[in-house]
Amino acid sequence: MHFPPLPSALLLALAIHSGVSAAADEKVVEPCTVASSAGSFYDLRKLSILPPKDGKKPGKNEKVDDWHARGYDYPSNFTLNICEPVVGGLEHRPVGIDKDLAQNVSAYYETGGKIYSIGQQNSNLTLRGRRLVLQYTDGSPCGGENKKRDNGDDEDKKSAKDSRRKSTLISFHCDKDPLATAPSLTFVGASPDECSYHFEVLSKDACIGSEPAKQGVGPGAVFAIIGVIAILVYFLGGVFYQRNVAHARGWRQLPNYSMWAGIGSFVKDIFIIGTSSCARFLPSRRGYSALSVSANGNGASRGRGRGPEDENRLIDQLDEEWDD
Known part of the structure; x- marks a missing residue:
């Protein structure tokens, strides 16, 4: 796998981190x-x-x-x-x-x-x-x-x-x-x-009080900015490398395309397996048209879709049972 060079991303991230830290260190003195x-x-x-x-009345x-x-x-x-x-x-x-x-x-x-x-x-x-x-x-x-x-x-x-x-x-x-x-x-x-x-x-x-916390860029936000910049440089640098060096086109221009494609297939398979497992617990629709065993032992429909021959055969069987 070819990874794009990341020193430029790290240098850029460090520069932004230094600028953000310097801005955060500058204290704005509130009046009074x-x-x-x-x-x-x-x-x-x-x-x-x-x-x-x-239009505003003073407090009590x-x-x-x-x-x-x-x-x-x-x-x-x-x-x-x-x-x-x-x-x-x-x-x-x-x-x-x-x-x-x-x-x-x-x-x-x-x-x-x-x-x-x-x-x-x-x-x-x-x-x-x-x-x-x-x-x-x-x-x-x-x-x-x-x-x-x-x-x-x-x-x-x-x-x-x-x-x-x-x-x-x-x-x-x-x-x-x-x-x-x-x-x-x-x-x-x-x-x-x-x-x-x-x-x-x-x-x-x-009396001596505590200084209120100033809203600014905290350490978490700084690292988030660094991470976003690193990801952008990774993808942009990877596209540049795959297009100009590996002469890739389409989705294959993405860095480590085979790895990302494999991850996509894996997620798709997990989704199919999960939906199939859940389908087993769904109640089946059973009604009057359920299959039943006919007099000759064959599976026949006792409801809708029953043919004339099946009906005649069933009537004859009932007549014989009634005579007995």
Whole structure:
């Protein structure tokens, strides 16, 4: 038997296996999630407040408004969202923020009838040791509320000249209290120049979790791909060899045609034997036309198909028996 050369198939399969493995190794980082080198995984997507979808009612325990933190000794309270822009509409454009960027504000406070952004939307979590933090940057210019400004766009232009802008740092802590029902967000403090604001979030969602299994090409699928490629190369290479070297035509172009033909005949014989064996167990059709033994010992039909001579002979026999 002539087999087509398979080194090319194996090389091609190995190349595909390497490409699939490389693609599987590339981890796609989901927004608002982070994994450490030690295997710890954090997922804070449940803390993100998303705007309600059209025609869809929120769940019973689903939060639909932004997170709020009391300022205590700070003269303002704060509104924030986690990894997403705030969903509550801003009454005014934040000081020093372009109109196109106003919809990406993730944290702000309001004082003196003006809104000050303390950070733009960001969903990249960071692990600093055992601390899980999220930072917002590019807020309103620092110290803008302490300066005398004109009204209108001139105020925004003067504020934009300040290169230092407000930012927010949020640290997350695991809540191990079994009685806790909802996360809590607390304002920790602000820097003296009112450029940096620090918050803490206590939540069960900030505890270490297990990374969800990613749908990808597994080892079984890789070997299946290799097998399919090897079979294709085997048949294509065999057809090329049988046609051009052995000068075969028709079905004989297939590699190892005699072997495949023998397998087909074997399967056919097994099928015939199986059907013949099953036919023995089928009930036979017997009726009034079954064969019976006539008076002269010959097998004759007592039903349909009986000739006149047979009927006369049977009548004579019955008459003789009646006379006796």
